Amino acid sequence: MRRRPLARPVVRPAGAPLLRGALVGGVAYAAGRSAAKASRREQDQEQAIADLQYQQASQAPPRTAPVAPPPQAPAAPPSGGQAAGGLTEQLAQLGELARQGVLTPEEFAVAKARLLGG
Structure with missing residues (x-):
């Protein structure tokens, strides 16, 4: 075994x-x-x-409805002896005011028509 x-x-x-x-x-x-x-x-x-x-x-000021500045009166129409450069500058200023939102499109059209004598 x-x-x-x-x-x-x-x-x-x-x-x-x-x-x-x-x-x-x-x-x-x-x-x-x-x-x-x-x-x-x-x-x-x-x-x-x-x-x-x-x-x-x-720190934030209280939220109130924004107060829009009063619309500016459009520039006086050019006198007969004013140079074309002055008209161009005034149109550029109106365009800038419209881009900033100070003038509405309707106000811009009226002011442009006054400047162009129409």
């Missing part, structure tokens, strides 16, 4: 469960700390945004 060799039992170190527990606990602690940092960072950002909004609201 042949004898079978005795199977050696697997021997685990006595500290393995303790090391495994420490490893799992350490990872969980690190993950929790990371989540807490992210949460704190988000709270800080929200607080900073709220502070900026408060500062802007307190």
